[in-house]
Amino acid sequence: xxxxxxxxxxxxxxxxxxxxxxxxxxxxxxxxxxxxxxxxxxxxxxxxxxxxxxxxxxxxxxxxxxxxxxxxxxxxxxxxxxxxxxxxxxxxxxxxxxxxxxxxxxxxxxxxxxxxxxxxxxxxxxxxxxxxxxxxxxxxxxxxxxxxxxxxxxxxxxxxxxxxxxxxxxxxxxxxxxxxxxxxxxxxxxxxxxxxxxxxxxxxxxxxxxxxxxxxxxxxxxxxxxxxxxxxxxxxxxxxxxxxxxxxxxxxxxxxxxxxxxxxxxxxxxxxxxxxxxxxxxxxxxxxxxxxxxxxxxxxxxxxxxxxxxxxxxxxxxxxxxxxxxxxxxxxxxxxxxxxxxxxxxxxxxxxxxxxxxxxxxxxxxxxxxxxxxxxxxxxxxxxxxxxxxxxxxxxxxxxxxxxxxxxxxxxxxxxxxxxxxxxxxxxxxxxxxxxxxxxxxxxxxxxxxxxxxxxxxxxxxxxxxxxxxxxxxxxxxxxxxxxxxxxxxxxxxxxxxxxxxxxxxxxxxxxxxxxxxxxxxxxxxxxxxxxxxxxxxxxxxxxxxxxxxxxxxxxxxxxxxxxxxxxxxxxxxxxxxxxxxxxxxxxxxxxxxxxxxxxxxxxxxxxxxxxxxxxxxxxxxxxxxxxxxxxxxxxxxxxxxxxxxxxxxxxxxxx
Numbered sequence: 001x002x003x004x005x006x007x008x009x010x011x012x013x014x015x016x017x018x019x020x021x022x023x024x025x026x027x028x029x030x031x032x033x034x035x036x037x038x039x040x041x042x043x044x045x046x047x048x049x050x051x052x053x054x055x056x057x058x059x060x061x062x063x064x065x066x067x068x069x070x071x072x073x074x075x076x077x078x079x080x081x082x083x084x085x086x087x088x089x090x091x092x093x094x095x096x097x098x099x100x101x102x103x104x105x106x107x108x109x110x111x112x113x114x115x116x117x118x119x120x121x122x123x124x125x126x127x128x129x130x131x132x133x134x135x136x137x138x139x140x141x142x143x144x145x146x147x148x149x150x151x152x153x154x155x156x157x158x159x160x161x162x163x164x165x166x167x168x169x170x171x172x173x174x175x176x177x178x179x180x181x182x183x184x185x186x187x188x189x190x191x192x193x194x195x196x197x198x199x200x201x202x203x204x205x206x207x208x209x210x211x212x213x214x215x216x217x218x219x220x221x222x223x224x225x226x227x228x229x230x231x232x233x234x235x236x237x238x239x240x241x242x243x244x245x246x247x248x249x250x251x252x253x254x255x256x257x258x259x260x261x262x263x264x265x266x267x268x269x270x271x272x273x274x275x276x277x278x279x280x281x282x283x284x285x286x287x288x289x290x291x292x293x294x295x296x297x298x299x300x301x302x303x304x305x306x307x308x309x310x311x312x313x314x315x316x317x318x319x320x321x322x323x324x325x326x327x328x329x330x331x332x333x334x335x336x337x338x339x340x341x342x343x344x345x346x347x348x349x350x351x352x353x354x355x356x357x358x359x360x361x362x363x364x365x366x367x368x369x370x371x372x373x374x375x376x377x378x379x380x381x382x383x384x385x386x387x388x389x390x391x392x393x394x395x396x397x398x399x400x401x402x403x404x405x406x407x408x409x410x411x412x413x414x415x416x417x418x419x420x421x422x423x424x425x426x427x428x429x430x431x432x433x434x435x436x437x438x439x440x441x442x443x444x445x446x447x448x449x450x451x452x453x454x455x456x457x458x459x460x461x462x463x464x465x466x467x468x469x470x471x472x473x474x475x476x477x478x479x480x481x482x483x484x485x486x487x488x489x490x491x492x493x494x495x496x497x498x499x500x501x502x503x504x505x506x507x508x509x510x511x512x513x514x515x516x517x518x519x520x521x522x523x524x525x526x527x528x529x530x531x532x533x534x535x536x537x538x539x540x541x542x543x544x545x546x547x548x549x550x551x552x553x554x555x556x557x558x559x560x561x562x563x564x565x566x567x568x569x570x571x572x573x574x575x576x577x578x579x580x581x582x583x584x585x586x587x588x589x590x591x592x593x594x595x596x597x598x599x600x601x602x603x604x605x606x607x608x609x610x611x612x613x614x615x616x617x618x619x620x621x622x623x624x625x626x627x628x629x630x631x632x633x634x635x636x637x638x639x640x641x642x643x644x645x646x647x648x649x650x651x652x653x654x655x656x
Contacts, residue, residue, distance in 0.1 A: 226283060
């Protein structure tokens with residue numbers, strides 16, 4: 001009784017401490033979330049203008065991670081929603097909805113009025129009722145610089161039969177968070193864990209909430225027993241026996257000022273209803289046997305048709321004083337809840353390999369045996385280790401497990417049988433934060449990321465694996481990560497940004513917005529127009545965004561407003577010209593302006609060529625021609641020209 005009382009008292013103390021910490025974090029993060037709410041509201045206003053459902057066949061989606069991939073309950077389709085992409089300088093958030101037709105091997109972009117705001121690290125669950133519903137909860141929105149975060153606590157449902165989004169508003173739900181997990185159990189949604197982060201503070205959760213799909217009400221569970229410690233990114237799955245499994249995850253805690261320590265969890269817990277007690281649940285720590293996954297974070301989870309839980313990929317980061325070692329994985333593990341046992345997923349040897357190996361052995365002289373060390377199993381992955389030295393001298397060791405190709409695995413076989421060798425084994429590259437879905441016994445893996453030194457590679461490939469045959473992966477969409485553009489800020493660029501902020505602050509204080517925007521002159525280029533009217537647009541942007549908005553944000557908004565007005569006032573003069581940074585089309589209007597304000601790719605119109613994220617389309621020849629013509633035709637009183645007296649002559653020069 002004494003030990004039990006101490007445990008209960010300790011548990012209540014931990015709950016009080018967590019509640020105080022959550023209140024503290026919420027108060028500090030509220031200010032920076034208010035800054036992002038205005039930007040989120042801009043995008044929602046644009047989404048509200050879409051009044052019709054538009055479905056267009058398209059190329060595969062752009063690279064992303066932390067999206068959701070779900071199997072349609074009635075159709076042979078996969079549903080992709082949201083996600084994020086980072087190009088080295090800016091973070092892009094999405095609320096796009098794509099469907100992948102399995103039979104036709106075709107992607108379709110579906111635009112539905114009033115979708116949820118852009119987000120990543122959310123959770124999505126499909127339920128069969130009502131012709132199929134996709135429930136989405138939580139997630140986060142990040143500023144373009146990736147320094148501010150807004151954590152959602154909203155709940156949405158996509159009615160798949162009617163293709164309509166609906167926000168379900170009800171009180172008593174979880175606080176704003178991302179990295180949580182959500183599953184469907186009978187007629188309820190279960191939400192566990194996650195984290196909330198601001199610039200200075202963070203908090204991890206281990207609470208459990210349920211949402212009743214019949215009454216549309218939230219309830220917080222208070223299970224008995226010792227449950228998991230707070231964490232995010234864990235495995236959460238429903239067992240065939242009616243329980244809910246929690247495994248692994250990641251959390252960090254502050255050990256001293258500005259020093260955090262991360263923890264990779266590898267424990268497992270079972271949440272199950274108590275016998276004969278309606279609405280009562282209990283936690284139980286379990287110790288499964290078998291071949292367990294190595295410690296990792298960022299792994300992905302799916303449930304197989306025979307109710308086994310599947311774990312794929314992830315990363316294990318080991319931080320040392322002068323080096324960072326990151327191990328990315330592409331291996332498979334299965335957990336059988338009926339036996340409480342882990343086992344590694346092994347692909348079967350291709351038939352061509354078996355035939356070739358038999359021929360090699362029959363051709364050998366009798367009594368001659370090959371050493372076992374010279375015959376590596378084709379199932380054993382190849383470990384590749386490489387070191388990258390960053391600019392600051394940090395040594396980064398990258399380990400990747402790559403499957404051995406059919407030819408490499410048979411290097412010691414008879415030369416006469418080399419023609420029988422099959423093609424190299426196809427498999428997803430090692431990665432973390434990929435999206436998984438299972439449909440008709442096939443596992444689908446889409447996207448994710450891996451790192452090499454300070455560079456992040458975001459993927460957009462798609463692979464599938466027959467979970468019953470386990471004979472090999474099939475590549476449905478391939479990509480070459482080396483072709484992905486990576487932008488990095490140098491020290492000089494950062495100093496330049498600070499100078500721009502100072503210059504913008506001085507100009508914004510001196511100028512005020514006029515009631516009527518200055519019109520564009522005949523055959524005036526956009527560059528000349530912006531040079532002449534920039535103070536006006538800066539003042540208008542300052543008035544619109546408020547006095548607390550950052551100067552860089554005000555300047556981007558001013559340029560976007562000027563560009564929109566310039567094209568709307570005289571489309572003929574703007575055709576074929578660019579601002580020197582981004583190729584634009586006057587028909588895009590305000591959507592592109594707001595997209596550029598956040599730094600996200602602008603919405604594409606029908607017939608556009610979709611560039612890869614981070615790539616910009618620039619037409620240099622029209623820009624050069626139009627600039628020269630506009631300069632020659634512009635009056636000598638233009639700010640682009642200057643006049644000097646040289647001796648008895650008066651000469652006119654082009655500035656710069």
